[in-house]
Amino acid sequence: xxxxVVRLSSLSFQxxxxxxxxxxxxxxxxxxxxxxxVGPNGSGKSTLMKLILGLLPPKEGTVELFGTPVQxxxxxxxxxxxxxxxxxxxxxxxxxxxxxxxxxxxxxxGLFRRLKREHYEKVAEVVKRVGLGEKLNDRIGKLSGGQxxxxxxxxxxxxxxxxxxxxxxxxxxxxxxxxxxxxxxxSLKEENELTMMIVSHDVGVMTQWVNKVACLxxxxxxxxxxxxxxHNQDKILQSMYGDAIRVLAHHH
Amino acid sequence: MLADWWQYDFLRYTLFSGILIGLICPILxxxxxVRRLSMMADGLSHVTLSGVAAGMLLxxxxxxxxxxxxxxxxxxxxxxxxxxxxxLRKVYKAYQDLAIPIILSAGLGLFTVLVxxxxxxxxxxxxxxxxxxxxxxxxxxxxxxxxxxVVLGTVFFLYxxxxxxxxxxxxxxxxxxxxxxxxxxxxxxVALTIAASMRIVGVLLISAMxxxxxxxxxxxxxxxxQAILYATIFAEISVLSGLYFAYLLDWASGGTIVLMAVLxxxxxxASKKTGAWIRRMREENRA
Numbered sequence: 001x002x003x004x005v006v007r008l009s010s011l012s013f014q015x016x017x018x019x020x021x022x023x024x025x026x027x028x029x030x031x032x033x034x035x036x037x038v039g040p041n042g043s044g045k046s047t048l049m050k051l052i053l054g055l056l057p058p059k060e061g062t063v064e065l066f067g068t069p070v071q072x073x074x075x076x077x078x079x080x081x082x083x084x085x086x087x088x089x090x091x092x093x094x095x096x097x098x099x100x101x102x103x104x105x106x107x108x109x110g111l112f113r114r115l116k117r118e119h120y121e122k123v124a125e126v127v128k129r130v131g132l133g134e135k136l137n138d139r140i141g142k143l144s145g146g147q148x149x150x151x152x153x154x155x156x157x158x159x160x161x162x163x164x165x166x167x168x169x170x171x172x173x174x175x176x177x178x179x180x181x182x183x184x185x186x187s188l189k190e191e192n193e194l195t196m197m198i199v200s201h202d203v204g205v206m207t208q209w210v211n212k213v214a215c216l217x218x219x220x221x222x223x224x225x226x227x228x229x230x231h232n233q234d235k236i237l238q239s240m241y242g243d244a245i246r247v248l249a250h251h252h
Numbered sequence: 253m254l255a256d257w258w259q260y261d262f263l264r265y266t267l268f269s270g271i272l273i274g275l276i277c278p279i280l281x282x283x284x285x286v287r288r289l290s291m292m293a294d295g296l297s298h299v300t301l302s303g304v305a306a307g308m309l310l311x312x313x314x315x316x317x318x319x320x321x322x323x324x325x326x327x328x329x330x331x332x333x334x335x336x337x338x339x340l341r342k343v344y345k346a347y348q349d350l351a352i353p354i355i356l357s358a359g360l361g362l363f364t365v366l367v368x369x370x371x372x373x374x375x376x377x378x379x380x381x382x383x384x385x386x387x388x389x390x391x392x393x394x395x396x397x398x399x400x401x402v403v404l405g406t407v408f409f410l411y412x413x414x415x416x417x418x419x420x421x422x423x424x425x426x427x428x429x430x431x432x433x434x435x436x437x438x439x440x441x442v443a444l445t446i447a448a449s450m451r452i453v454g455v456l457l458i459s460a461m462x463x464x465x466x467x468x469x470x471x472x473x474x475x476x477x478q479a480i481l482y483a484t485i486f487a488e489i490s491v492l493s494g495l496y497f498a499y500l501l502d503w504a505s506g507g508t509i510v511l512m513a514v515l516x517x518x519x520x521x522a523s524k525k526t527g528a529w530i531r532r533m534r535e536e537n538r539a
Binding site for chain 2: 112
């Protein structure tokens with residue numbers, strides 16, 4: 001049996017207003033998985049993400065990262081995180097690609113230690129890997145949405161994480177860049193033996209690239225391989241969204 | 253004229269204090285502004301003012317406090333104010349900037365009450381409000397050197413943490429950065445800097461030293477390090493020229509320094525615009 005990277009057991013969550021966001025989620029993600037987490041707006045995707053990242057404390061049930069309960073987990077450099085681009089709003093920040101990517105090393109290098117030449121060499125290497133080598137010293141304000149998203153991926157990768165979590169990474173990115181983006185993710189995954197979880201509401205595109213799919217609508221409506229999902233897609237989505245849904249398939 | 257600055261102690265103290273302020277205010281200011289907390293300095297400066305008034309009141313009523321520099325009460329109040337702002341920012345998560353006007357009004361309210369209880373002060377409050385060269389003492393300079401050393405040490409050793417938290421607080425937290433401690437310590441440093449700088453620039457104008465040089469620098473900086481470097485250069489130009497003219501013309505030092513900073517900002521803005529215009533003309537000629 002492969003090593004468990006993320007394990008959620010009977011996980012429920014409600015905010016202080018009493019509204020239940022997540023209901024008895026059981027979920028296991030193993031080393032090497034590329035999981036797509038899908039669900040409509042307000043389905044609890046972001047809350048689940050925050051619980052996995054330790055940004056919210058689990059109140060009912062457990063969250064385990066690499067076999068350790070999230071409350072006791074300290075090895076955060078094992079996890080790379082790319083937030084929703086819309087949430088960044090960092091275009092006007094006076095920083096270069098190099099400075100932003102280097103900030104991904106802050107947890108790994110440790111308190112009171114300064115970044116050295118080898119750290120910046122690693123930054124340059126990762127920036128080149130995501131295809132932005134020539135932009136290393138450019139201000140991030142000069143980049144396009146797709147390029148900026150790759151900067152954030154480089155920041156998440158620079159500390160050599162084992163698990164990469166991406167929250168709606170393609171929002172605001174044009175169609176061509178989305179294709180390149182998923183291609184990049186797949187090659188990064190293969191090169192670095194990464195385990196990945198990608199959260200998206202764009203079911204059509206994302207499920208063609210991942211090998212496992214989890215469908216969330218308060219509870220887990222489906223959890224299985226991408227092939228199983230493709231065979232039962234209409235049924236699964238109708239159980240999540242109701243009968244009003246019409247599935248529009250993308251072909252690439 | 254220039255020889256006076258070496259001849260008289262108070263002018264030497266003023267000069268060294270000014271150089272230090274020109275160094276630490278824009279460094280902290282760069283971090284504050286990119287985090288959209290530029291009004292923080294204004295809020296804390298008013299709290300500092302109430303601390304100074306409390307110090308003066310105590311020294312008037314109780315002989316023991318007569319020997320204590322009111323500046324230290326200003327520092328104490330400012331630090332407590334910064335802790336309150338951090339607390340209020342958590343209470344009003346969706347309206348984080350609300351914390352600043354609350355603290356600002358509380359500081360000013362307390363100040364006016366303390367002044368009325370004391371029935372006025374003999375000391376020249378005007379100098380605390382707007383800065384005055386002749387009022388800088390050796391003790392003020394030492395306080396500023398102490399604060400400056402802590403600020404520079406912190407920025408040197410915690411630069412990457414401060415950058416990470418300023419750029420993307422949530423990501424810094426996920427990366428394992430002690431975000432709360434860093435934020436708290438940073439606010440304390442801002443509070444101490446404001447209190448220590450008020451003799452030169454004045455409580456009401458200190459926020460200008462923290463923001464205007466950075467505003468100029470953000471126009472031309474190509475990186476975060478450059479933003480800090482240029483802001484420091486602009487602040488030093490403003491402080492040194494401001495002090496010179498304030499002494500020459502017998503103007504309030506704080507006001508003169510701030511006017512110089514505004515002048516530098518305008519020159520930067522005009523140069524940028526002219527540069528863009530020249531580039532456009534060249535391109536049109538080539539086409």
